[in-house]
Structure formats: structure tokens, C-alpha cells
Amino acid sequence: MRQTARLGRLAGIPIGVHWSVFVIMLLLVQGLASVILPGGARGYATAVYWGVAVVVAALFLAALLAHELGHALVARHYGVRVRGITLWMLGGMSELDGEPPHARADLLIALAGPVVSLAGAGVFAAGAAVASASGAGPLAVTGLAWLAVVNGILGVFNLLPGAPLDGGRVLAAVLWWVWRDRAAARRAAGRVGMVLGALLITAGLLELLLAANLSGLWLMVLGWFVASAARAEATDVMLRKTLAGVRVGDVMTAPAACGYSSQSVADFVATVARRHPHRIFPVLDLDGRLVGLVSLTRLAKVSSTDRERTRLADVSAPVDRTRVLDPAVPLMDAAPAVLAGRLVPVVANGRLTGVVTPGDVARANELAQLGITPDRGGGDAATSGTYAPANRHE
Structure with a gap:
């Protein structure tokens, strides 16, 4: 995925964003300022809601970046070169140049991102508790609580066992260790990812039709992405097998x-x-x-x-x-x-x-x-x- 804008480097890793990030950030700020923050903290001026919404959205973007940095730094520890990190509409992408040396490395690289997200959820939850106990105000508590919930969801969702999600890479690493065949393990994770994508699309469609909830559209988009990326990974495995030795x-x-x-x-x-x-x-x-x-x-x-x-x-x-x-x-x-x-x-x-x-x-x-x-x-x-x-x- 091509970067629309470069943000600089962290730990020597080029960081950038895809244009879709700006779209999702606008939608996120709008939702925070008009629904989530007013619902948890009444009585503030509109400008205050929008200002806090910008800060909360920026912290969420930083949490996404931390998730990808978790993958990248562990990958680099095992000798895998990291070409860059790109943030986009549905999360982030660490571009790794090379393959992990063994199943254990593959497992730890995959787990690093969700662990960072779940740790972030704990930090934000603790922050919300401290803010509430110290009388910092409901607006700060609401913002921190939302960040805790969202990071928790991000960590758990990414552990679903299907490529290209981190859970799919965990599954591939475990199967690689059991079967001693990395290609077969990745193919299996890809097939599970395609099934998972189909289930997400079905769930989104049912939510849209039965509950008349437009959030089902996002679930369908997410399912389409998961299924498409899983199919692409399966194709990549096939190409690596058939094109070995070809220059x-x-x-x-x-x-x-x-x-x-x-x-x-x-x-x-x-x-x-x-x-x-x-x-x-x-x-x-x-x-x-x-x-x-x-x-x-x-x-x-x-x-x-x-x-x-x-x-x-x-x-x-x-x-x-x-x-x-x-x-x-x-x-x-x-x-x-x-x-x-x-x-x-x-x-x-x-x-x-x-x-x-x-x-x-x-x-x-x-x-x-x-x-x-x-x-x-x-x-x-x-x-x-x-x-x-x-x-x-x-």
C-alpha cells in the first residue's frame, strides 16, 4: 500500500499514512464530538467536545501506530528487515522484507501487535479510573474509557484465527510448528481467513437488513477486506511454491x-x-x-x-x-x-x-x-x- 504522506521515522522505521486515514479520522472526530462524548459528559460547549474529540482521535491513531511498531520491532529483533509502517482506513500495515527464521519468531511477531493493543487498553482503563477518582471530570473519563474499549476490541478482534489478521498469523505459526511445513500452514490460515471474511459479511448483511443498523455496512467492508486479503495470501503461498528458483x-x-x-x-x-x-x-x-x-x-x-x-x-x-x-x-x-x-x-x-x-x-x-x-x-x-x-x- 502506497503512503500518501510521510510522518517521519520511529526507531529508524519510516512511518506514513494512506489518504484513507484522513477520511476515517474525520468520521471518528465527528462521531466522538457529536455522539460519544456528549453522551458520557453533558453540559460542555460544542467547541470543547470537538477539541477533546481531536485529541482522543489522535491518541487512537497513536495506539494503532504502537500496535504496528510492536510487530515491526519484534520482527527486526529476529533479523527481518522492516521497510516501513503505513496507517490506513482499517488499521495499519507493517511492510516486512523477508521471512521469520522459525515458527517461534513468526508466533511472537504476530502476537506483538495484539499484546500492545491490550496493554494500551489497560493503560487507558487505568487512566480513566484515576481521572474519575481525582475528579478530573466526566469528559476526560469518557474519552479515556472509549480509548480503553476500542483498544481492547482492536486487540481481541486481531486475534481471530484467520489471515490476514494477527490471529491468522498465530494460527499459521502454530501449524508451522506442528506440521513442519510453513507453506501448508499459511494456506490453511488463508482458507480460514476466507471463511471468517464470509462470516463477517453475512453478519453485517443481517445487521443491516434485520436491525436496520448502518454499522452493518462497516462489518461488510471489513469482511470483504479480510476475505480479499486472505485470498491474496493464499495466492502468494502458491506463487512461492510454483515460482521457486525462477528469476x-x-x-x-x-x-x-x-x-x-x-x-x-x-x-x-x-x-x-x-x-x-x-x-x-x-x-x-x-x-x-x-x-x-x-x-x-x-x-x-x-x-x-x-x-x-x-x-x-x-x-x-x-x-x-x-x-x-x-x-x-x-x-x-x-x-x-x-x-x-x-x-x-x-x-x-x-x-x-x-x-x-x-x-x-x-x-x-x-x-x-x-x-x-x-x-x-x-x-x-x-x-x-x-x-x-x-x-x-x-
């Missing part, structure tokens, strides 16, 4: 259709874009070095009258914002980046050697299921200079 260079599309930074948009559209099925294309300089990517969406924003004088360099995304792959990298290490986008350039010795698309990954998987190892002869990192240039314009 990026074995499946990449080469030569790659591309353009040049000095080429006009009009010429590129006429000679390259219209003749190839991609929606994103690499852009090279005149020495053949990758300088960026250009999409059909960006090209469409250039008016027809400006396309002759607009160069690809003017509309392409710079290379420092572009994920590139080495042809010798295992395909499964690169698959998440490819499947999350539409096209990833493959570069060796500073030169574009090809591109990898989701279709290339799907084809490799289908061939592997046929017992065929895909091989386009590009796995050697020494391969370079393989691309299909458009017309050069000096």
Missing part, C-alpha cells in the same frame, strides 16, 4: 518498448504507444540509461495542440521515484512490487534489459503449474542493452 530475467518481456526523453509526445504515441499493449513505458536518455516512466494517463493530459512540442522528459515520472529490478533477483522477491503496479523496468549494468508486468508473473505461474520452468534467457545479470527504441530525435 526476473527468466520471465521479463524483452526487448522492452520504450521512448526517449527528447522524443515528442506526438511521435511517441504514433510510433510506440499505439503499437504495444502496455499502459506504462520506460523513458531513456540518448545513451540508453533509464531516466523515468511515462504512462498513457499522463500523455492523455497533454492537449493535442501541445503534443508536438512537449517532450517525454516533460511528462515522465523521474527514475528516483521508480522501482527497478535486477534480472538475477528471484521472481518471488519482486512479485509483490510487480503485482501492486502495472510494469516494472529491469535494469542491468545501468542499461534497460526488459520489463516485468503482472501478466508476465501470471504466465510464469501457469507454466510452472504445467511443470515448465519459464526461461527467456535474461536471468544472467550480465545481460544488458536489450531494448526496442523508438525513433531517436537529436
